[in-house]
Amino acid sequence: MPVKNMTRKQIQTFFERLREQRPHPQTELNYSSPFELLIAVLLSAQATDVSVNKATDKLYPVANTAQAILNLGVDGLKEYIKTIGLYNSKAENVIKTCRILVEQYQGNIPETRKELEALPGVGRKTANVVLNTAFGQPTMAVDTHIFRVGNRTGLAVGKNVLEVEDRLIKVIPKEFIIDAHHWLILHGRYCCIARKPKCGECVVADVCNWPDRFEFGANKAIVVKNLS
Ligand code: SF4
Numbered sequence: 001m002p003v004k005n006m007t008r009k010q011i012q013t014f015f016e017r018l019r020e021q022r023p024h025p026q027t028e029l030n031y032s033s034p035f036e037l038l039i040a041v042l043l044s045a046q047a048t049d050v051s052v053n054k055a056t057d058k059l060y061p062v063a064n065t066a067q068a069i070l071n072l073g074v075d076g077l078k079e080y081i082k083t084i085g086l087y088n089s090k091a092e093n094v095i096k097t098c099r100i101l102v103e104q105y106q107g108n109i110p111e112t113r114k115e116l117e118a119l120p121g122v123g124r125k126t127a128n129v130v131l132n133t134a135f136g137q138p139t140m141a142v143d144t145h146i147f148r149v150g151n152r153t154g155l156a157v158g159k160n161v162l163e164v165e166d167r168l169i170k171v172i173p174k175e176f177i178i179d180a181h182h183w184l185i186l187h188g189r190y191c192c193i194a195r196k197p198k199c200g201e202c203v204v205a206d207v208c209n210w211p212d213r214f215e216f217g218a219n220k221a222i223v224v225k226n227l228s
Contacts, residue, residue, distance in 0.1 A: 093121025145188025154209030
């Protein structure tokens with residue numbers, strides 16, 4: 001059965017609940033500057049945040065600027081990140097990116113999507129995370145969790161990442177747009193998980209449109225009561 005799009009009222013309640021649950025949502029990657037965030041996100045492609053944090057916890061005390069990482073060189077950098085998947089190509093990209101940052105941006109991070117996406121290893125998703133998390137811009141980096149939550153719940157149904165991204169930007173009320181990215185990721189990572197979503201303990205079960213949620217423990221009585 002196709003999932004129905006959520007109504008405006010459902011979407012408002014959906015985000016009010018997620019906000020109540022996590023008033024100050026944050027990325028789980030460790031960083032203390034836009035540069036550290038950019039490199040951490042770049043390293044996190046197809047790797048867990050935990051594995052990236054383990055590497056950057058050792059790397060950043062030694063080198064946390066574009067010039068310092070450039071000084072390490074590809075081989076020096078690999079020593080710090082070799083526990084992360086795809087570290088060979090990531091090391092090459094990080095060094096190339098650092099060189100551009102030093103030569104063209106005085107070591108700073110550019111604040112536009114176009115400039116960010118021109119950096120080696122930086123795609124739309126990474127650019128969106130940096131724009132949103134480091135610079136507070138209302139962007140939406142759709143990862144596997146957000147794609148699933150959007151489609152499953154009826155919040156933002158789309159065939160591909162870009163469709164879901166566009167829909168989310170369109171339907172999310174302004175008051176939630178800055179933090180929505182984190183709320184959705186964390187909800188997808190810890191509650192609305194891929195195989196066995198925890199609908200029985202989900203704070204938005206009554207406004208979710210996924211038809212199968214009752215099989216996964218959502219309480220029918222509460223759903224009916226709250227929606228009526
Ligand atoms: S009720 Fe289930 S499917 Fe709906 S948002 Fe919650 S966990 Fe996800």
